[in-house]
Amino acid sequence: MSELALPKVDKNILTKKSLIVSDLKRIINKDNVLSDADEIKPYETDALAAYKNTPLAVVLPENTQEVSEILKYCNNENIKVIPRGAGTGLSGGALPLNDAILLGLGKFNKILDIDFNNNCVVTQPGVTNLSITHAVKHKGYYYAPDPSSQLACSIGGNVAENSGGVHSLKYGTTTNNILGAEMVLMDGTICRLGGKTLDQEGYDLMGLICGSEGLLGVITEVTVKILKNPQTVKAALVGFPTIEDGGNCVTEIISSGIVPAGMEIMDKALIDATEKFAKAGYPMDAEVLMIVELDGTNSEVDSMLKEIEKISQKNNSNSFKLSKNEKERMAFWSGRKAAFPACGAMAPDYYCMDGSIPRGKLSEILKEITRLSKKYNLAVANGFHAGDGNLHPLILFDGSKKEELKKTEEFGAEILKACVKMGGALTGEHGVGIEKRELMCEAFNNDDIQQQLDIKKSLDTKNLLNPGKVYPILRKCAEEGRVHVHRGEEKFPDLPRF
């Protein structure tokens, strides 16, 4: 495991553990407070499994009032709280701290209202993303954001991370697909934002909470928008002889006015890996493979596909295969969706990165990743949500070799720095968490970060809710010569930055 700086442990809290546990057992049903080592072990990590930590205790409240009372108690007693949905996050946002209560929302697992008259579903946050679609599909509806972990990830976690997915190119990410939320602040205040209406008046607090990685409040209810299934969905598999051709084709399709439902790019390494694993029938002579999916009305989809074929040919495509039926369309995706296990079969460990770049820089970033792969002597396979410039390079390594995780993390950090330099972002959809925390200074200067910290402080005065995430604590922006120190004092001194 690589070393990770975490906020200073409050030893006073550790010594009061049994008192805190018994207090918590008075606040909520005692069976929902876990404190024995074997009980809390499953909560030691999320999907960034390289990092583990044991929480002080785990609480599993069953309703909003209980969440409010737990937070109020912890706020009064200066106890840190780590909220957790399904624990599928890839950036370590739900990593516990030794002196913190882990607040699991697993018992918030009910869909509260399916409102077909207003095309929305009101749900508790622990419900999985895919369950929402399952609950409405009998009437031909679905919930659009589809993170790859949708089978397991919770909708509350989706709100915290502003999760996207393959189809966010056309339908947006979580923030564009929720209408309302109920949240509880660290001081216990319960607040309802939005509802079943479009937009809201006043400050867009829902927009602020969405993607705030559990630092501003705990989501206890979500109202999501549901959409009617499109008439037709078709996909095409297009192979290209070079990275440039594939990248140019993606850019040209988007700028031609076509908005596909999804558009993915895989490089040769990932084509080979997934073909061996899933046997999806991918063209093996392609250096780059594009999967493009279109939905809408029959005639529109057909006319867009014709246009895409034309653009692909213009960009030297060496194969173009159209899905003839639903089975074939699903087969096209089976390879892409097997990217993670396929990489898992190729190396003992893999590390999934997540950055964004302007679409036009696709071939440039791919070349840079190839260069870095040689520099670090680590193999990499690339799968991109190319339509919206979101990259997921999968770095292959062997975690049992002491230095390899560190080397992998450095490789990943260099990719993300390159993304920012090319006008992109550090993270497209996985969040900052602990993983990219120290890279925030690449994207923001001290004033930018200070503004965000000021917001955090305004809603969580004592910095108790999910501390140590998102904002740098190890490498201060000061080292970049950009920190603004006012009269020798740092702003927001109670935030642990060392």
Next chain:
Amino acid sequence: MFIEEKKNSQIYQDSNYLKPDTEIGVSNLVKDFYKKKLPINLQGTNSKKYIGYNVQAAKTLDLSNLNGVIEYLPEELYIKVLAGTPIKTIEDLLEKHNQQLAFEPLDFGYINEGKSNKGSAAGCVATNYAGSRRFKVGSVRDFVLGFRGVNGKGDIIKSGGTVVKNVTGYDLSKVVSGSFGTLVALTELTLKVSPKKIFQNTIVIYLKDIKIVSSLFHKVLDSSNEISGAIYIPDEPKSKKFDLNKSRVFKFNDLKNDGPFFAIRLEGDRVSVQERLQDINRELELKKYKTSILDNHQSVPFWIKVNNLELFTNTKNNLIRAVIPPSNSEKLMKFLGNKLKYFIDWSGSLFWIEVPDNEDNKIAQIREFISNNEGYMTIIMKSENFDFKEKVFSTDKAKLMISKKIKESFDPKSLFNPGRMYREI
């Protein structure tokens, strides 16, 4: 600070009306106001000055000199502009590349001055009022990819960027959207642009049964035919308290405007629009009603007029913008009856309601009804004798408390547009 800027900011400080040319100029002025604790009225091109409460500030900071396109990359689908750039400039440029702002910025010029005035990019974002395509594509805030601005301490801050997928830090672009200049003096905005659909048609359905209107709205929302606009315009009340504009504004060869009508917009390529027209006829069972089709030449100006709010041109009355869950549209139509002038947009969600001067009690009744029916409302235009007993924006206790904290984090001395949205902020 550069000597030239120092000189300029000195000149600005001599006057109560300040018009900096640069972001650093804005920052220096705000830093100075911060020191002196001087509240400021922030404005762009002033096209929406009548929305909200009057700002009690001796100083005005006019940001309209921050005008110009910084970067427009049609193939990357974004445009980066200085925040004071007029929306018209942006739309004209996009038009040349067959692109558009898909959220359809509203034109608030007609209701106030009888002619077009779309204001600036900053004003559009700061108010977050999207047009008819909202229910299909999202609101203004969904198209803000990033911004730069100056907070209430004078610090230059930024958030977001130019890419659509970005979850790096809090999404401050959302918070500044709709904040009416109370958090940040916007200096730069990056907006997502969209390809323009080359062809459109509008189906006009002549009906007045509000039950059927409501059920049609629902069917539109449920349709997979990619409908990008659905409005209902009822008859105007026969009262001298209202200007009767409907027949003048919606004057088209293929529109019979002597009664109420429902209109549905379809956009796309010609073949697709034609095919969907057939399908919608079946889906919405339109055979039952009298209908007509506005071709591309009529459909385009028709929706422009809708989004110009031309029905309320030069009104001297109060104008309310109410948003409710679409299934409550029938109830609200029933409540409004035929005594008030209104129309419905966003396929049943958005009501624009005109309430005569000196009838503030009616506004109170509407607000009560809206809040009992899970909606919210804003008094966009206040008539001459509006008595201010009714709040312009609605909120609740917890939300107001949180909003105060957010305000304080951006603008700790409450310098920007104090009281514009809420008395307390």
